[in-house]
Amino acid sequence: MNILDRRLNPKSKSLGNRQRFMRRSKASIQEAIREAVKKRKIADVEGGEKIKIRTKSLREPIFVYGRNAGRRDYVLPGNESYQPGDEIPKPKSGAGGGGSEGSPDGDGEDEFVFMLSREEFMDIFFEELKLPNLIKAKLKSMRSPLPVRAGYSVDGPPSRLNQVRTMRNSLARRIALSRPTPKEISKLEDEILDADEDADHDRALHLRHEAERRAFLMKKIAYIDPLDVRYNRYERVPQPMTQAVMFCLMDASASMTEELKDLAKRFYILLHLFLNRHYNAVDIVFIRHTSTAAEVDEETFFYGRESGGTVVSSAFEEMQKIVKARYPVEDWNIYAAQASDGHNFLDDMPRTLNHLTEDILPICQYFAYIEVGRHSVGFTETDSPLWQGYKALDEAHSHFAMRRVKDQSEIFPVFHDLFSGTKTAA
Amino acid sequence: MPNYLYESAEWTFDLVNKAYDAVEEVALGDLGLNVYANQIEIITSEQMLDAYSSIGMPLMYRHWSYGKRFAQEELLYRKGHQSLAYEMVINSDPCINYIMEENSMTMQVLVLAHAAFGHNHFFKNNYLFQQWTRADAIIDYLSYAKNFISDCEEKYGLEEVEVVLDNSHALMRQGVSRYAGQMSRKSMTPEQRFKERRRYEEETYNDLYRTLPHQGSKDHNLVLEKQQAQNVQLALGLPEENLLLFLERHSPKMKDWQREILSIVRTISQYFYPQRHTKMMNEGCATFVHYEIMNRLYDKGLLSEGAMIEFCHMHSSVVAQPSFKHKRFSGINPYALGFAMMCDIKRICEDPTDEDKDWFPDIAGGGDALTILRNAWAEYRDESFILQFLSPNVMRDFKLFAVDDQAEKPVMKVRAIHNDQGYREIRQELARQYDVAYQEPDIQVVDADLNGNRRLVLSHRVRDGILLDKTECDRTLQCLAQLWGYRVRLLEVESQSGKTLKTHDALPMP
Numbered sequence: 001m002n003i004l005d006r007r008l009n010p011k012s013k014s015l016g017n018r019q020r021f022m023r024r025s026k027a028s029i030q031e032a033i034r035e036a037v038k039k040r041k042i043a044d045v046e047g048g049e050k051i052k053i054r055t056k057s058l059r060e061p062i063f064v065y066g067r068n069a070g071r072r073d074y075v076l077p078g079n080e081s082y083q084p085g086d087e088i089p090k091p092k093s094g095a096g097g098g099g100s101e102g103s104p105d106g107d108g109e110d111e112f113v114f115m116l117s118r119e120e121f122m123d124i125f126f127e128e129l130k131l132p133n134l135i136k137a138k139l140k141s142m143r144s145p146l147p148v149r150a151g152y153s154v155d156g157p158p159s160r161l162n163q164v165r166t167m168r169n170s171l172a173r174r175i176a177l178s179r180p181t182p183k184e185i186s187k188l189e190d191e192i193l194d195a196d197e198d199a200d201h202d203r204a205l206h207l208r209h210e211a212e213r214r215a216f217l218m219k220k221i222a223y224i225d226p227l228d229v230r231y232n233r234y235e236r237v238p239q240p241m242t243q244a245v246m247f248c249l250m251d252a253s254a255s256m257t258e259e260l261k262d263l264a265k266r267f268y269i270l271l272h273l274f275l276n277r278h279y280n281a282v283d284i285v286f287i288r289h290t291s292t293a294a295e296v297d298e299e300t301f302f303y304g305r306e307s308g309g310t311v312v313s314s315a316f317e318e319m320q321k322i323v324k325a326r327y328p329v330e331d332w333n334i335y336a337a338q339a340s341d342g343h344n345f346l347d348d349m350p351r352t353l354n355h356l357t358e359d360i361l362p363i364c365q366y367f368a369y370i371e372v373g374r375h376s377v378g379f380t381e382t383d384s385p386l387w388q389g390y391k392a393l394d395e396a397h398s399h400f401a402m403r404r405v406k407d408q409s410e411i412f413p414v415f416h417d418l419f420s421g422t423k424t425a426a
Numbered sequence: 427m428p429n430y431l432y433e434s435a436e437w438t439f440d441l442v443n444k445a446y447d448a449v450e451e452v453a454l455g456d457l458g459l460n461v462y463a464n465q466i467e468i469i470t471s472e473q474m475l476d477a478y479s480s481i482g483m484p485l486m487y488r489h490w491s492y493g494k495r496f497a498q499e500e501l502l503y504r505k506g507h508q509s510l511a512y513e514m515v516i517n518s519d520p521c522i523n524y525i526m527e528e529n530s531m532t533m534q535v536l537v538l539a540h541a542a543f544g545h546n547h548f549f550k551n552n553y554l555f556q557q558w559t560r561a562d563a564i565i566d567y568l569s570y571a572k573n574f575i576s577d578c579e580e581k582y583g584l585e586e587v588e589v590v591l592d593n594s595h596a597l598m599r600q601g602v603s604r605y606a607g608q609m610s611r612k613s614m615t616p617e618q619r620f621k622e623r624r625r626y627e628e629e630t631y632n633d634l635y636r637t638l639p640h641q642g643s644k645d646h647n648l649v650l651e652k653q654q655a656q657n658v659q660l661a662l663g664l665p666e667e668n669l670l671l672f673l674e675r676h677s678p679k680m681k682d683w684q685r686e687i688l689s690i691v692r693t694i695s696q697y698f699y700p701q702r703h704t705k706m707m708n709e710g711c712a713t714f715v716h717y718e719i720m721n722r723l724y725d726k727g728l729l730s731e732g733a734m735i736e737f738c739h740m741h742s743s744v745v746a747q748p749s750f751k752h753k754r755f756s757g758i759n760p761y762a763l764g765f766a767m768m769c770d771i772k773r774i775c776e777d778p779t780d781e782d783k784d785w786f787p788d789i790a791g792g793g794d795a796l797t798i799l800r801n802a803w804a805e806y807r808d809e810s811f812i813l814q815f816l817s818p819n820v821m822r823d824f825k826l827f828a829v830d831d832q833a834e835k836p837v838m839k840v841r842a843i844h845n846d847q848g849y850r851e852i853r854q855e856l857a858r859q860y861d862v863a864y865q866e867p868d869i870q871v872v873d874a875d876l877n878g879n880r881r882l883v884l885s886h887r888v889r890d891g892i893l894l895d896k897t898e899c900d901r902t903l904q905c906l907a908q909l910w911g912y913r914v915r916l917l918e919v920e921s922q923s924g925k926t927l928k929t930h931d932a933l934p935m936p
Contacts, residue, residue, distance in 0.1 A: 001446055001542075002520070003439060003466045006473060007527055013476045014496045020588070021493030050501070060491055061596050061901035063867045063886075063894055070892030072831045075856040077758055078749020079827035079843055087837040088829065114497035115504065 021058075022120065025112075028053040033121065052113045147234035156231030169228035179221040180214040188214065244275050244333040244365075245283040247319050250301065251340040252288040253310045260372040263405055264339035265302050267370050271337055283332075285322055289315035291345075295322060310343045312386065316355040329363050336360065337368045342384025349389050356390075361397055369402040431728045437531040442466070445535045446542070448728055452719045453543040458796060459715070461546040462561060463520040466538070468527055475499050477514050477524060481698075484522060485568050487575035487690070489591050513537035517549040517701070519561035532736045535729075539719040544712025551804040552707075554700035564697060571690045578683050589908065590684050594670055594691040596905035600869055601670030601692040602699045619689070620682055626675065630661040632876070658876065665870040668692070669884075669906065672871045678880060679911035688909070702862050703807040710764015711803050717741060717765070747824060758856075763824070767811070770820050771799055781818055808860035816853045818844070828855045833891075867894055869916070880912040887921045894918065899930055907932040 022029065032051040082088070152165055188211050195204035248268050250261070275282045286301035287293055290308030293315040319336065327334060344352060361367055369390055383391075393400050431448055432441045446466070453459045469477070479496035480486035512533055516522040523541045525534060549555050579587045594601070632654075658664075666672040670692040674685045701708065720737050723729045729737075747762040748755045771789070774782045775798055778790035789798050802811060821844045828851055829838040842848030842855075858864050873883040884906075886894060899916065907914040911934055918928040 001443075001450070001464045001466065003442060003446075004468070005439075006467045006469045006524075009473070013473070014479055014492060016488040017479065017490065017493035017496060019493070020488060020490035020584070021497065023584075024490045024588075058490075058494055059901060060592075061898050061905065062599055063869055063902050064898050065867060065892050066895035067833065069833050070888075071833070071890040072892065073828060073841065073855050073890075074831065074859055075758070075826050075828050075852055076750040077747055077824040077826055078751060078755075079825040079840075080749075082827055082840045082843060084840055084842055084848065086840040088840065089837055090831070112494070112498075114494075114501050 024057050025053055028057070029116070033116075050113065050115050052111060054111050058112055146237055148237045149232060150235040151233050152230040153233040154230065156233065160231040160234075162230045162232050165230035166224065166228050169230065170224045173225060173228060174221065174223070177221050178217070179223075180218050185211070185214055185218070243281040243283070243331065244335060245285060245327045246272060246275055247322075247334065247336040248284060248286050248301065249315045249319065249336060249338040249340075250286075250288050251290075251310055251312070251343065252304070252306045253290045253343065254307045255310070255341050255343050257373075260341055261302055263372045263407075264370065267339060267405070268337060271335070271368075275335060283327070285319075287315050287318050287322075289318070293318040309345055310340075311348045312338075312340070312344045313348050313351040313355050316352065316360050320355075320359050323363060333365045334363055335366050335368075336364050337370065339370045339372060340386055341373045342371050342386045344385045344389075346385060349385060352386075353389050353393070357393065357397075361393070361400060365399065367397075367400045369400070371402065371404045373406070428730065429727055430730045430733075431535070431723070432531045432733075433730070435530040435532070437529065437534045441531060442534055442538075445531075446538055448723060449535065449538050449543065449719055452722045452726075453539070453547075453715065456722055457543075457715065457718060458800065459543055459547040460550060461521065461543055462518075462550050464542045464546065465520045465522050466542065467522060467524050469524050470527055471503070474511065474514065474524065474526055475503065478511075481694075482514055482516065483568055483694075484516060484565065485572050487572045487591075488579075489595075490588065491592075491595065513541045515541040515545045515549075516564075517545075517555060517559060517561055517697075518564050519550075521546045521549065521561070522565075530736065532729075532733045533740065535723070535733075536716055536720065536737055536740060539716035540712045543719065544715035545708060547715065548704070548708050548711045548803055551800070552700070552704060552807075553805055554703055554807055558700045559697050567693065571694070574686065574690065578687065582683065587687070590687045591691070593905035593908045594688050596902045597669045597673075597909075598691055598695045599866060601668060601688075601695040603668045603671065603696065604863070619686070623675065623682075623685065632657060632661055658874070662871075662874055662876075664874070665872050665885075667868070667870045669869065669871060670695070673906075673909050676874065676876070677910050678876065680909070699862075700807075703809075706760040706764045706808045706860060707803065707806065707811050708764075709760045710768050711799075713741075713745060713761050713765040714768040714799070717769075749825070758824075763820075766820050766823060767815055767817075768799060768802075770817050771795060771802070771815055773819075774817065779819075785817060786815075809857045809862075812853060812857040812860055816856065818849050821849060821852055826852050826856065828852050864889075872917075880910075882906075882910050882912065882914045884914070884916045886916060886918045888918050888927055889921055891920075893928060894930075896930075900932065903930050903932040904935075907934040910934070 029051065032053050152162060188207060192204055192207045192211060195201075195207055246268075250256070250264055256264075272282065272284060284298075286296050286298055288296055288301055288304070288306070289311065290306050291311045291314065292308075293311075295318060296304065315338075323329065323334065356367075369386070371384065371387055387402070387404075390400075390402050394402050431445050446464075453461070475496055477484070478499050479492045481492075486492065512526055512529055514524040516524075521542065523537070523546075525537050525541075529537065549559075549561060555561070575587060575591075662672070662676055670688050673680070674688040674692065677685070680688075720729065720734070720741075724734050745759070745762045745765050747759045772795040774786055774790050775792050775795035778786075783790045792798065802815065806814065825844060827843040828841045828848070830841050831838040842851040844852065868887040868889070869884055870887075871882065872885045875881050894916075903914055903916055913934075914932045916930040916932075917926050918930075919926050
């Protein structure tokens with residue numbers, strides 16, 4: 001007899017089967033996920049999902065007997081009171097029928113329920129979306145983890161020996177243990193010679209003893225002890241594949257209600273999730289503005305209250321400042337998403353547009369403008385000032401996109417549109 | 427001073443080793459079992475799910491349907507609707523036993539007794555397994571199959587291979603030869619097999635059309651046609667019940683690698699064929715063996731009372747038989763019936779009643795129950811075992827009754843109950859219920875036109891008016907048509923009158 005412990009065998013032996021299964025039912029899984037995303041809260045998007053798919057592709061037909069013709073005899077257990085000749089009403093479903101047939105009753109319905117892991121869910125969720133202009137995948141980003149100096153360690157390969165550290169420790173130890181230096185020894189020898197010449201025997205003897213003692217110490221106390229040796233320590237720090245910064249710009253003036261902010265928030269969450277998938281490091285910068293703009297933390301961004309007018313250009317100025325200070329364009333992929341209800345002081349429009357075309361758009365990978373809510377004057381719906389202003393940009397720049405969102409369920413489709421490879425507006 | 431094998435519920439490798447030796451002593455010594463060498467493998471629940479989904483084989487080629495099964499089982503398991511089996515055992519030499527790491531020590535002893543000795547003995551000794559399976563070769567064959575299919579996937583593409591597998595899986599149940607003479611058990615390399623196939627094709631090539639002189643007379647032509655038809659039948663070995671074998675040999679369009687895939691599917695199906703015939707006996711044998719071994723260990727003072735109570739609890743849930751009205755009823759529990767019948771044989775041998783002496787004059791009071799049982803395990807399958815050994819006592823215990831269920835009527839009629847008039851009828855009926863030939867539709871290839879429109883004709887012999895499920899049948903037939911490459915027709919023929927009740931057609935899609 002042989003006992004083997006298989007528990008540590010590589011996991012997921014059936015991964016290949018799983019992949020084949022997923023590939024086969026891909027279309028229906030995608031459909032199911034789209035449904036699921038519409039329904040569930042976007043904050044919970046990142047998580048496994050039990051999904052139900054309907055598909056023809058998972059059928060495994062075999063020849064089986066049908067249920068609606070012919071005569072069957074079978075033996076059942078548990079007769080309490082029947083006599084030969086008695087009649088028993090048939091059970092409604094197949095529950096009581098003799099167990100000889102394994103086929104499920106409901107045909108036609110090819111419903112199949114199973115769990116998707118988080119990874120699988122997200123993979124499919126994002127599959128159709130392509131990041132536009134992924135041009136800044138910088139060369140350095142292709143590098144694997146880089147060793148970075150991280151202090152010293154007491155062991156390591158000889159090639160990493162840090163001589164300065166080692167010698168410093170050695171010196172300190174030699175001083176502390178008062179190891180005689182060669183200079184002291186030679187000085188002592190000179191003194192012995194002097195004493196001999198002077199025929200001062202006592203002194204010579206004394207000095208000889210001293211010399212012996214020192215020679216002994218010198219022998220005992222190593223010049224470099226294993227204790228002194230230090231090596232350079234390196235840590236392998238993964239280099240970000242690419243890094244991105246996402247600027248969230250939002251109008252914080254009173255006209256933005258909680259509801260509208262909530263809509264905007266969902267858009268940002270989705271954008272962040274998405275960027276997270278594609279970049280190892282994603283920074284987020286929140287800039288809110290009324291008539292002036294400021295960088296704020298997330299909490300303030302979404303929930304802080306402020307009143308005042310609306311000057312969009314101030315946000316762009318702030319953004320530009322931050323980019324200059326912290327996110328050099330050569331190293332960072334810059335994404336910006338602006339959410340607003342469309343208001344802007346009319347006086348500010350020329351400046352806003354100018355800023356956007358001259359300063360912001362050239363440094364952005366992508367600029368998305370989301371207009372939330374409805375802009376109406378009196379009873380007629382009209383385009384908001386920002387919308388009117390941006391329209392021209394939309395046509396002129398391939399990496400500028402604008403959409404209107406009125407309801408929570410519209411966010412994903414909008415997002416999908418924005419990032420689905422080709423630009424629909426173009 | 428008790429001399430228990432183990433005290434705590436936690437198992438360790440040492441304890442399992444020690445328990446194995448004790449179980450082995452009882453199994454081989456007291457019960458006289460004859461088993462393949464055992465290989466015990468400890469696995470996790472995830473690995474058990476893996477094993478579940480790839481039809482219980484340690485290695486298997488890749489296919490989406492196994493992924494589908496895994497997803498299903500996993501969901502059931504994770505949601506707590508279903509617990510996993512404690513063990514799984516492979517009919518191979520050495521016999522591979524998977525046991526779960528979550529099992530308590532008592533469970534480990536139980537599964538060793540159940541699988542490593544009960545099932546193992548059955549696999550090694552039952553005539554069906556001896557006839558149809560080669561325990562020493564199956565693992566090698568599976569590994570060959572897996573490599574062959576992944577090579578094909580590389581060469582011809584995932585989708586190409588998948589189509590062939592899908593289609594042949596649909597016919598897997600019809601990919602079995604029921605008569606031993608037909609199956610060559612020679613092991614051949616694929617090259618040899620291709621060669622053999624080519625040789626067979628050359629030998630059976632029908633060249634009559636070209637060589638025969640043209641005769642003017644109509645009669646002569648008729649005779650000739652008839653002769654030809656007969657020759658075709660002969661050449662193709664019709665009628666043929668092994669659809670996969672037929673397609674593998676005669677499908678006009680298939681490539682060699684596709685034929686080999688059919689052969690793989692067919693071989694695996696054939697390997698499981700004895701298991702379908704002996705489900706009840708196999709489980710009954712294993713259950714009986716574990717019950718005997720556990721009790722004998724307890725008698726020897728090797729198991730504590732606590733362990734014994736734990737065992738009794740598990741054992742009784744394994745052999746529970748809900749009544750047909752119960753909401754958890756799902757047919758007759760093979761563990762329960764097999765175990766009850768085997769215990770009853772023991773009782774009849776050792777302590778027979780007058781009734782037993784009437785029914786089983788050969789064995790009643792014979793004393794040596796284990797010899798009778800070992801013989802039964804070796805020489806019978808479910809159907810014949812029931813026909814031979816189902817006693818009135820067991821029928822009474824199970825309160826068995828036979829019903830007659832006609833599809834068009836709203837009620838079922840009770841035909842026989844467990845009384846003197848009913849015993850034999852129930853026994854016969856139950857035996858038939860366990861006969862694989864009755865459980866599955868009898869479908870055969872009856873005609874194939876290799877020269878004209880190449881239509882393939884199959885027939886389903888309809889018994890008791892039970893027709894095939896139409897949707898499933900059409901879908902399966904479609905698979906068959908894909909493999910054959912031309913039109914396929916299935917006739918449902920009444921077995922007594924020869925009347926055709928229904929016709930299904932399928933055309934291959936490009």
